[in-house]
Amino acid sequence: xxxxxxxxxxxxxxxxxxxxxxxxxxxxxxxxxxxxxxxxxxxxxxxxxxxxxxxxxxxxxxxxxxxxxxxxxxxxxxxxxxxxxxxxxxxxxxxxxxxxxxxxxxxxxxxxxxxxxxxxxxxxxxxxxxxxxxxxxxxxxxxxxxxxxxxxxxxxxxxxxxxxxxxxxxxxxxxxxxxxxxxxxxxxxxxxxxxxxxxxxxxxxxxxxxxxxxxxxxxxxxxxxxxxxxxxxxxxxxxxxxxxxxxxxxxxxxxxxxxxxxxxxxxxxxxxxxxxxxxxxxxxxxxxxxxxxxxxxxxxxxxx
Numbered sequence: 076x077x078x079x080x081x082x083x084x085x086x087x088x089x090x091x092x093x094x095x096x097x098x099x100x101x102x103x104x105x106x107x108x109x110x111x112x113x114x115x116x117x118x119x120x121x122x123x124x125x126x127x128x129x130x131x132x133x134x135x136x137x138x139x140x141x142x143x144x145x146x147x148x149x150x151x152x153x154x155x156x157x158x159x160x161x162x163x164x165x166x167x168x169x170x171x172x173x174x175x176x177x178x179x180x181x182x183x184x185x186x187x188x189x190x191x192x193x194x195x196x197x198x199x200x201x202x203x204x205x206x207x208x209x210x211x212x213x214x215x216x217x218x219x220x221x222x223x224x225x226x227x228x229x230x231x232x233x234x235x236x237x238x239x240x241x242x243x244x245x246x247x248x249x250x251x252x253x254x255x256x257x258x259x260x261x262x263x264x265x266x267x268x269x270x271x272x273x274x275x276x277x278x279x280x281x282x283x284x285x286x287x288x289x290x291x292x293x294x295x296x297x298x299x300x301x302x303x304x305x306x307x308x309x310x311x312x313x314x315x316x317x318x319x320x321x322x323x324x325x326x327x328x329x330x331x332x333x334x335x336x337x338x339x340x341x342x343x344x345x346x347x348x349x350x351x352x353x354x355x356x357x358x359x360x361x362x363x364x365x366x367x368x369x370x371x372x373x374x375x376x377x378x379x
Contacts, residue, residue: 208343208346208347211342211343211347212342212347212349215262215264215265215340215342215347215349216349218260218261218262218263218265218340218349219261219338219351220258220259220260220261220267220269220293220336220338220351220353221258221259221261222256222257222258222336222353222355222378223256223257223258223259223373224254224255224256224257224332224355224357224371224375224376225255225256225257225300225370225371226254226255226368226369226370226371227252227253227254227255227305227332227359227368227369227371228252228253228254228255228366228368228369229250229251229252229361229362229363229365229366229369230251230252230253231249231250231251231252232248232249232250232251232252232328232361232363233248233249233250233363234246234247234248234249234312234316234319234321234326234363235247235249237309237311239311243311243313245311245312245313245316246311246312246316246319247309247310247311247312248278248283248307248309248310248312248316249307249308249309249310250276250283250284250305250306250307250310251284251304251305251306251307252276252284252304252305252306253302253303253304253305254274254286254302254303254305254332255300255301255302255303256288256300256301256302256303256336257298257299257300258293258298258299258300258301258336258338259297259298259299260293260294260295260296260297260338261296262295262296262340263295263296264295264342265295265340265341265342265349266292266293266294266295266340266341267292267293267338267339267340268290268291268292268293268338268339268340268341269288269290269291269292269293269301269336269337269338270288270289270290270336270337271287271288271303271334271335271336271337272287272334272335272337273285273286273287273334274286274287274288274303274305274332274333274334275332275333275334276305276330276331276332276361277330277331277332277333278312278315278319278328278329278330278331279312279315279318280315281310281312281313281315282307282310283307283310283312283328283330284305284306284307284310285305285306285307286303286304286305286306287303288301288303288336321363325362325363325364325365326362326363326364327360327361327362327363328360328361328363329358329359329360329361330358330359330360330361331356331357331358331359332355332356332357332358332359332376333354333355333356333357334354334355335352335353335354335355336352336353336355337350337351337352338350338351338352339351353378353379354378354379355376355377355378355379356376356377356379357371357375357376357377358375359371
């Protein structure tokens, strides 16, 4: 009994003198942001933070505000309001990602394809144009110039004795005349350029007179009569002159008229042309004293 009394008295006496114990400090907990955290951890574990005790109240609020502003500030609009972007399954906002257009090899392939397509288009155009030109050329072939020898007029015909450049005596012939030729262009879509080879009057294989048609242009579906001057001066006849009988009362000289006519039509400019040639041969007899024109019948000449 005495022990218990002593104990109570001791306790009573010691209680006022013992220093007062400070109350137990409460523990603060900080909840980690589950959606705005960097690692995306969904577990919101409550972890004690010794730095956020009541002795550091300002630090705790500053830390919380700074973290909130750090994670949410970047998603705020220019007006300060929080953005309304969609978020993925980890809580991060979705954003538009610019993808690369491809490798450099793809650009090379596209360039090659474009060049190949351009080549095919050019080749197709050339092929079609060539076929078109061939069709036009084939359609224009039947339109040949029609040539008709009309007449030969003698203005002067003289045969006399003389000598050539070497002094050999022989008969000499001088002639002057004009030949009329009719040309008809039957083409309906193009004109023609008409020219001729030398037009010769031949006696016993000797050219006793010659001339040439001047080149000219003749429109489509048109007729034209051209005149060519045939002349010679002191042509030596040599042995052929022995068979030539000339008298003051007249005489006849059998001869042949030979020449070629060339007609060229430009159907599509100078790209498509059509050309025709005709060799003409006309036998005739020249009366040295007659001034009347020698007219050629329709079938008197050959046209090859």
